[in-house]
Amino acid sequence: MVQPAFEGVKVLDLTSYIAGSFAATWLADLGADVVKIESPTGDPFRVTRGFLAWNRNKRSIVLDLKHPDGLAAFYRMVRQADVVMENYRPGVADRLGVGYEKLRELNPRLIYCSVSGYGQTGPYTQKPAFDPLLQAIGGVMAGQGGPGNPPVFLRIAVSDYYAAALAAYGLAAALYVRERTGLGQRVETSLLNAVIAIQAWPFVWLEDDPEPFRLGSGLVPYQLFQTSDGWIFIACGNDGFWRNLCRALDIEAFAEDPRFATQPARYRNREELLGILQEILLTRTTAEWLEILEAHDVPAAPVRTIEALFDDPQVKHNEMVVELRHPKLGRIRQMGIPVRLSVTPGRLVRPAPMLGQHTEEVLREYGFSPEEVAELKAKGVTEPQPQDGYV
Numbered sequence: 001m002v003q004p005a006f007e008g009v010k011v012l013d014l015t016s017y018i019a020g021s022f023a024a025t026w027l028a029d030l031g032a033d034v035v036k037i038e039s040p041t042g043d044p045f046r047v048t049r050g051f052l053a054w055n056r057n058k059r060s061i062v063l064d065l066k067h068p069d070g071l072a073a074f075y076r077m078v079r080q081a082d083v084v085m086e087n088y089r090p091g092v093a094d095r096l097g098v099g100y101e102k103l104r105e106l107n108p109r110l111i112y113c114s115v116s117g118y119g120q121t122g123p124y125t126q127k128p129a130f131d132p133l134l135q136a137i138g139g140v141m142a143g144q145g146g147p148g149n150p151p152v153f154l155r156i157a158v159s160d161y162y163a164a165a166l167a168a169y170g171l172a173a174a175l176y177v178r179e180r181t182g183l184g185q186r187v188e189t190s191l192l193n194a195v196i197a198i199q200a201w202p203f204v205w206l207e208d209d210p211e212p213f214r215l216g217s218g219l220v221p222y223q224l225f226q227t228s229d230g231w232i233f234i235a236c237g238n239d240g241f242w243r244n245l246c247r248a249l250d251i252e253a254f255a256e257d258p259r260f261a262t263q264p265a266r267y268r269n270r271e272e273l274l275g276i277l278q279e280i281l282l283t284r285t286t287a288e289w290l291e292i293l294e295a296h297d298v299p300a301a302p303v304r305t306i307e308a309l310f311d312d313p314q315v316k317h318n319e320m321v322v323e324l325r326h327p328k329l330g331r332i333r334q335m336g337i338p339v340r341l342s343v344t345p346g347r348l349v350r351p352a353p354m355l356g357q358h359t360e361e362v363l364r365e366y367g368f369s370p371e372e373v374a375e376l377k378a379k380g381v382t383e384p385q386p387q388d389g390y391v
Helices: 019-029 068-078 092-096 100-106 131-137 140-145 158-181 191-197 239-248 263-268 270-281 286-295 306-311 313-317 359-365 370-378
Strands: 010-013 033-038 058-062 083-086 111-116 185-190 222-226 231-235 300-302 321-326 330-335
Touching: 010 019, 010 068, 019 033, 019 058, 019 083, 019 111, 019 158, 058 359, 068 100, 068 370, 083 158, 092 100, 100 111, 111 158, 131 140, 131 158, 131 191, 158 185, 158 191, 185 191, 222 270, 231 286, 239 263, 239 286, 263 270, 286 300, 306 313, 359 370
Parallel strands: 010 033, 010 083, 033 058, 083 111, 111 185
Antiparallel strands: 222 231, 231 300, 321 330
């Protein structure tokens, strides 16, 4: 059997919260040996269900980096590692003695990944950075609200998740470079970079654009509509789909009406058009409209809850629902691996770890003797102090 893509890659994961932790999980899903190194009190996000998704396929050890013996133990591990990941506020890693310049002295081939809120340098580096703040400052909330409407907060942590993807992308590139050249390097990304990158289309300025940075979609109809029993999204991104919709709704004359025949005309007259369409769509149920729209090749989808995805036939076919057994929580279902490699596929081998679950096991693998492991424990360097509600 061919090994997973990152089999043999050793990752020391100092991250917590979402972006950094989830980036390490992308590597773990594809075979990397990711060791989550936690303080005695653990990742603050262990209180959330999301921790189970952001940290699966990892092993956890407790190592107090503020204790001299804990830092010395970490340095021993770094000499054998391929990747170190951190998402401290800029400057903290250096103060702890685990910054890039220090660790590259111990291991010149090391790839060091930093995920920050706004970047490692610049005027915002010391500002607190959580996804809602980045959604606000980064244009997401205003863009989702649309012209003249209140801003909208997306409960999905878009800047965190995309920063995780960017970090994993950068790490994969750095590992590839090291295979060819032997050179280690630093990989950096931030929530600010991510929130801009995920808005590549609106983040385009044209000198002669009459409506620069226009908020919301310029496509019509390309939005939610209410039906008699729910909601449906109709996405007519071109005139062909618009003509199909006109046939489906029995308003074929609108396809040639100069007010609505082209996308620019529909945008100019959007309020009038959307009112007409909404009135029609309220006459049937979501299921009835979906059958009609699909028969006329109109892109449309119902609004569903996340729970519905667990039983969705396409989601199951894509193997995006998997079951794991957690030592404390029992049977859990979560997402599968979203990227498929035909020859070197990823795999799910373990749920997110309990705090310090693998401390002795990992330290032994990194060359610590039983006596050294026992001494670190006796000094409190590896002793977990879990908080109430932690997984």
